[in-house]
Amino acid sequence: MAPPINADPPSKEQPSVLHGFWEAGKKLTECIINSLLLLLILGVILPTMLRLAQGNYAIDSSDVVALRRSIIGQESAGNFSAVNPDSGALGYGQVMPENVAPWSKDALGYALTPEEFLAHPDLQLTVLNHKLTQYWEDALIAANGDKDTAVRMVASRWYSGRADWYNSTAPQYYNGTEYPSIQAYTLSILERYRQEQFR
Secondary structure (H helix, E strand, O other), X not given: OOOOOOOOOOOOOOOOHHHHHHHHHHHHHHHHXXXXXXXXXXXXXXXXXXXXXXXXXXOOHHXXXXXXXXXXXXXXXXXXXOEOOOOOOEOOOOEOHHHHHHHHHHHHOOOOOHHHHHHOHHHHHHHHHHHHHHHHHHHHHHOOOOHHHHHHHHHHHHHHOOHHHOOOOOOEEEOOEEEOOHHHHHHHHHHHHHHHOOO
8 A cells, every 4th residue: 555645754863762861871881881990990900010010029027127126236236315426316226316306207297306206215116117117118129129238228228318328338427436338337237137037
């Protein structure tokens, strides 16, 4: 039977309401998937890549303790009240007076005066452990995981303020008094550290 002469031809493109919802749903799904992928990259993949790039060196607290004992044995022989007559270095770890306030602020959340630092052995230990852990982590990364080199880098930084001077053979002077070279100091700390590993 022939269609009526005045009938409209069938439309080739008349998207339905359901089709519109379908397209919107697809876009929403794509957006959610992309967001999840981005979160995965930022939250898992990127940190993993950064850890691999840095060598992913885990910090062992026993290494920090051995390092602290090595430095203390060289510096103060365990005397929390020690004050160096030449440099003015203070306490158990022979911390320079100008470092007491920033180091204690970083470790404790508040700054100590040199007098307060000397009067509180427990706070000295907290500050020393905090700073040595930071130094140890930095040194392990810089030394590509070589602990012997890392120990010497920490010792050099503690002694001179510079981790990369551990092979310097120049004598050190404070107030006219000659002290061992950085190389000699760091090698001594390394030897003490090795002995601590067998305690």
